Amino acid sequence: MIRMPSDQVTFEALEQLVPVAPDWRVAWDRIWPLWPELSLLDNCQQDPVHHAEGDVGRHTRMVVDALVSLPDWRQLDPGNRSCLFWAAVLHDVGKPATTRAEDDGRITSRGHSRVGASIARRLLWHAGAPFVWREQLCGLIVTHQLPFWLIERGNPERLAIETSWKCRPDLLCLHAEADAMGRICADQDGILVNVGLARQVFEDAGCGTEPFAFANDESRVAFFERPDRDPRYVAFEDFRCRVTVMSGLPGAGKDTWIARNRPELPVVSLDAVREELGEPATGNQGRVIQAAYEAARQHLRKGQDFVWNATNISAQLRGRPLRLLRDYGARVEIVYLEPSQAALHAQNRSRDAVVPEAVIDDLVRKLEPPGRWEAHKVTHVVEGCTL
Incomplete structure (x- = not known):
């Protein structure tokens, strides 16, 4: 063969x-x-x-x-x-x-x-x-x-x-x-x-060929969070702030997207926190994550819109920050970026901190793009086109 x-x-x-x-x-x-x-x-x-x-x-x-x-x-x-x-x-x-x-x-x-x-x-x-x-x-x-x-x-x-x-x-x-x-x-x-x-x-159930139609975005998000939630319940939408959660492999262009689309908002970036603390990208990231979460809480307490910037490439990685944002009554949009493979590798090589190709290949094995049920809005930007 x-x-x-x-x-x-x-x-x-x-x-x-x-x-x-x-x-x-x-x-x-x-x-x-x-x-x-x-x-x-x-x-x-x-x-x-x-x-x-x-x-x-x-x-x-x-x-x-x-x-x-x-x-x-x-x-x-x-x-x-x-x-x-x-x-x-x-x-x-x-x-x-x-x-x-x-x-x-x-x-x-x-x-x-x-x-x-x-x-x-x-x-x-x-x-x-x-x-x-x-x-x-x-x-x-x-x-x-x-x-x-x-x-x-x-x-x-x-x-x-x-x-x-x-x-x-x-x-x-x-x-x-x-x-x-x-x-x-x-x-x-x-x-x-x-x-x-x-x-x-x-x-x-009314979903033989397409997703079930919820009354609004909050009704959908709450349904997936709570096993006792009636799918036909019309949830009240009153959010304290709006948070954009970035998702994508290293080199996907998350910083560029933020600069072009959310230039006025403060950004809580795990890479930036890691650099401020002098922590390496490998090893125990507990101190970095703790500091990033405290920065996010400060914005949430004020009702301040902001961007959470990390790879967030799997549902498990997204789960903890999404729970935090929900606890504070935020409206959440996940923005997932997936450029072409050629663009991804080229953009990674142009980063200040280049991620080894072997690491990116390993991350592809763990990749789980966000589903549209995970947040109030999920935007997929694939090869520069918004889906």
Whole structure:
């Protein structure tokens, strides 16, 4: 098998491999060599109770073949058809890193959906895939198991509403249908019934094909914060101040964006605090973070608008500052910057403190762009265009 170097895989090449009429042929001989992550699936075993077909590689091929046979997939517009196809190819790519044998002999792969989305995002980032297409695909991978068990949970409507903001529900259920068809197990019919019921839950909640429509931004943010919040509650919007939270890899252009778009506002910058304290970028950052949070609190107590400037490249990193801002009644906008790869590396090299390329590559593995549910407003600036 001739394998293509991962950094030479392009989005254009991926598009050409999506099956088309009239034969809808899946070119496995060209798809499987694209990334070494796919070949790992052939040696990754699964629990025979749920996957009597064998390893993850065989399951993946069965899922993709099932998807391509579905009339609903064939009738999608080309962009969604392509996105769903590659989501199916990559949906279990996280299993080799998460598969474990339990003491009772069963095989589990807990967490593989989230790990798989991260791997897929890195592969597609290097391929130059369009941002919206890529993030929709990653959302499908993160949530791809949900239709199997949605109806069995205590509050399926709430889960459906949350999920509708993370991926498109009709595409998710179509993928789940193919995922159920692409396996050998005793409860296959029951899984397919559950997928059908999940479709109905999404539709009944008013989010069968698009995100649930909240009354306003605060209603949405509060819903995702509080498990007891009624999704139809109309929240009162009265904010003490407005805070812009920057997000992006080193070299993404956060300082430049602030200078052009928020020149009048004070900035709390972790890099600036680190420089003031004489702390290195590596090692324990506790002192830097503590000082930055105190500076932010001073602005919040005064009701002063300001900018919080840090990489904030994952939901976990964004979580703590967002909670602080919410505690003080701020209206929050997250601005995420993603320039082209060439621009990112060029801008990084022009920084006073250049971040090593290896560090940036490691950060790409952890990259998790902000979702539109995380703040009152989320702005994605991708290759200079605001999405």
